[in-house]
Amino acid sequence: MDEIHIDKVLRSRRRTIALIVTPEARVIVRAPLKTPAALIDDFIKKHHGWIWKKVAEMKERPQAIAHAYEEGEIFWFLGRSYPLHIIDGPGAGIQRTDRLCVPRTTTPDIRSGIQRWYRAEAAQEIRSRCMWFSMMTGYSPASVRITDARQRWGSCTNKGGLNFSWRLIQAPLEIVDYVIVHEFVHLRQPDHSQKFWTKVEALMPDYDLRRKWLRENERLLKI
Ligand SMILES: [Zn+2]
Structure with missing residues (x-):
């Protein structure tokens, strides 16, 4: 032994x-x-x-990527990979084409620039998905905030507000949706009881597969 x-x-x-x-x-x-x-x-x-x-x-399980923020490094956005392309000269900010194009002059540095970009993209995408799920479910969060959390992809405050980590936006949309649905159900069911999971399943019958993906790939999202 x-x-x-x-x-x-x-x-x-x-x-x-x-x-x-x-x-x-x-x-x-x-x-x-x-x-x-x-x-x-x-x-x-x-x-x-x-x-x-x-x-x-x-x-x-997949290991976290240690980024040096150099040309060609892979960045994930909604489940797709984008190699980093550093542009010389002044660019029009960070652009996502088939690559993640970042001007070398990004301030204060490329790393913070990319994180700021992720955060802005996450705010837009996650807010619009929340609106969609509000319409679908009739649940409405008091607020939707984007956080810098490294572990907690989503959380629900006791005042009915929802928080989501910008890091979540690296995952495929169906995973983002799972985290949103999970937190939506917490608005009415704060624990992880059988009742909670039954409600999640009613809204998202294949939630278990998505949950499993998140468990197995969470380190990919830790940048
Ligand atoms: Zn939960």
Whole structure:
């Protein structure tokens, strides 16, 4: 039996021990405050097979792209890939053709310019999809905001406002739509109960496939 490396043990006021394997394949144990170390070791041994399986699964998933913001690097927009093309001389801002054309003079730098562009595009696309789903479902969010979140693609405030990360706009439209529908249903059902998923399914019968795509490809969206 191979040794399992535990990255972190987090103790808190909880009642049970739980194991988490992060998308980066790190193994984290959550345990009640006074759990003896031996009990934690036992728990890990007992779940050895599950941990290995999970770690292997996470390692197989697509990795985040580390961008250097150089010519030819791939950027995703609504599920399609666009190689970066850096234009010399003053351009008319960032343009998406079959490439992502970015003037070299973009301020303060190309990286921030691209992120600003993504954010503006995300605001436009996500707001228009939200309007469409409002018409389809009769649910209406109090506001739609675009955030800089790296993990939470969407969230719902207790005042009925919806937040979406601009990073989501890199994913195919059907994935963007899934996150929107998910948050729309939260307007009326704040938890992830069976009732919640039944409502999601009623609006989007193949939601599970889209959810799976997002789980498996989330690292692609982390730029
Ligand atoms: Zn949710």
